[in-house]
Amino acid sequence: MEQTAAPSRPELTTAEAFSRWVEPHWDAMARLAGRSGTDPDDILQDALLAAWRKRDQFDPDRGPARTWLLAITADQRRRAWRRAVRLLPWTVADPPDPSSLGEGRSHAVDLRRALRRLPEQQALAVDLHYYLDLGIADVAAVMRCPEGTVKSLLSRARGRLRGILGEDYR
Numbered sequence: 763m764e765q766t767a768a769p770s771r772p773e774l775t776t777a778e779a780f781s782r783w784v785e786p787h788w789d790a791m792a793r794l795a796g797r798s799g800t801d802p803d804d805i806l807q808d809a810l811l812a813a814w815r816k817r818d819q820f821d822p823d824r825g826p827a828r829t830w831l832l833a834i835t836a837d838q839r840r841r842a843w844r845r846a847v848r849l850l851p852w853t854v855a856d857p858p859d860p861s862s863l864g865e866g867r868s869h870a871v872d873l874r875r876a877l878r879r880l881p882e883q884q885a886l887a888v889d890l891h892y893y894l895d896l897g898i899a900d901v902a903a904v905m906r907c908p909e910g911t912v913k914s915l916l917s918r919a920r921g922r923l924r925g926i927l928g929e930d931y932r
Contacts (some may be wrong), residue, residue: 772827774817784813787828790894793833797889799878800842809835810844829903832894836886836904843882876926884919887912 774780784791795805820830877885883905889928890901891912902909 765772766898771820771822775819780814783827784810784831787831789830792887792893794832794835794841797893798839798843800839800845804840805835805842806837812838825903827902832890832896832904833906836890839886840882872927873923875922879926880919880922884915884922887915888919891916 772779772783774783791809792802792806795802795809798805809831813831816834824830874877877888880888883918886902890896890904891898896904898909898912901912905912
């Protein structure tokens with residue numbers, strides 16, 4: 763019986779090596795940060811700093827770099843959201859009134875508003891699954907919870923969105 767080699771631990775001792783290691787996952791990290799409703803640049807900067815500090819904790823046997831980096835980005839996104847809500851709730855601005863936009867744009871604005879009304883964990887699950895196109899197992903790894911919890915969060919989020927958006931969006 764042939765054994766497969768365990769994934770090797772990357773050498774992340776220099777900024778250049780770390781940058782090359784993060785680069786393939788940067789777009790996904792940026793998309794997740796950008797969906798936060800707060801400043802995505804701050805979230806990304808905090809995520810990179812946290813990843814750099816924790817780089818010795820990365821274990822390829824526990825999952826891919828993408829999942830590890832997205833989990834760190836999700837943590838920083840949660841922290842930024844909590845700071846914004848706690849300290850400056852008016853900085854998380856609502857989008858413009860849908861009546862001032864064209865038909866296609868008003869649906870996007872309504873959806874954005876509805877997503878902001880979801881509880882934090884439901885919103886994160888929706889963003890990871892529907893906007894970053896991660897499978898349930900990957901969402902569970904990023905959120906550090908069982909797959910059943912992710913399915914439940916997504917189901918509750920869909921139900922809540924149906925209630926918020928009403929029949930016009932079915």
